[in-house]
Amino acid sequence: MPKNKTHSGAKKRFRVTGSGKLMKEQANKRHLLEHKSSRRTRRLSVDQVLSPADSKKANKLLGR
Numbered sequence: 654m655p656k657n658k659t660h661s662g663a664k665k666r667f668r669v670t671g672s673g674k675l676m677k678e679q680a681n682k683r684h685l686l687e688h689k690s691s692r693r694t695r696r697l698s699v700d701q702v703l704s705p706a707d708s709k710k711a712n713k714l715l716g717r
Contacts, residue, residue: 663714667703675703675711 667675681689682697703711 657716659716660714663711667711667715668700669715669717675708675715676700677703 667677669675678700679697682694686694
């Protein structure tokens with residue numbers, strides 16, 4: 654039997670913690686940062702835990 658391939662887009666967007674949760678980066682930190690406040694850009698730097706509703710789909714894409 655051939656092996657299942659991991660979804661390339663998913664492996665770039667999510668990372669798995671030691672306890673098995675999925676983390677994602679926040680949106681809106683790529684460009685047009687000049688007019689965003691330092692407080693906002695700092696807040697967007699922190700990785701977020703993926704919601705349980707989304708993590709079911711993401712786990713499937715990651716082959717977990």
